[in-house]
Amino acid sequence: MSAEDLEKYETEMELQLYREYRDVLGLFTYVVETERRFYLTNSVDLQVRSVDNGEVFFEVTMQDAWVWDMYRPARFVKNVRVVTFKDVNVEELAKSDFELPSEQ
DSSP states (O other), X not given: OOHHHHXXXXXXXXXXXXXXXXXXGGGOSEEXXXXXXXXXXXXXXXXXXXXXTSOEEXXXXXXXXXXOOTTOSOOEEEEEEEEESSOOEXXXXXXXXXXXXXXX
């Protein structure tokens, strides 16, 4: 497989992933972004934890989530638990955020 073939394959996979994201977006209420992944979910719990040395970390749990990852064979996940020392962003989607314009 040439470098060009690989690049074409990855481009097609990203486009397929975007289309899937667009199709499922309306099913979810929250967007959760971590350093490594991007999730859509209806149930998210973010806990700020600290250890004895004063370091702070985040524990995020989600149920029935969709994960943006083109290398996963199945992107719907029943339960997710993320533990990270990096920033976590949780946003509630406004319904207008995912209304598609009508085609005329």
